[in-house]
Amino acid sequence: MAENMFTLAQIEAAHSNVQSGKDFPEFAKKIKEMGVSSVETFVEDGSTTYYGMDGSQVTSAQQYAPLLIFGLVNPEKFLADLRHHQQGYSDFFQFCKDCSDSGIYKWVVDLGAKTCTYFDSQGNHIFEEKIPD
Secondary structure (H helix, E strand, O other): OOOOOOHHHHHHHHHOOOOOOHHHHHHHHHHHHHHEEEEEEEEOOEEEOOOEEEOOOEEOOOOOOOOOOOOOHHHHHHHHHHHHOOOOOOHHHHHHHHHHOOOOOEEEEEOOOEEEEEEOOOOOEOOOOOOOO
């Protein structure tokens, strides 16, 4: 299958309903239905690559001016900021800024396994969680 099963415009339309981390599980469900198998988001500029079940991929543009990723990981601060975001208290940019301040470089969502894994700039696994239904 050479053609993408999904387009960036379709993904962005689904993402337009996401106001905070509280809305993420529904977004994950929608893009999985489109054929997305995994998602890789880079904290530095908010760019995201969506990987398809058919091997295709699309990447969004950078979302903001590059952030400096702090060199030392602060897992306690990160987890507090993550919980805050998931409860609807921060938007995407604020969450990315919080991640950069805690040394988080990127996160990868595996829609098959229903997990979201956070990494530092060295590729170390910092935290993994299940995406709720």
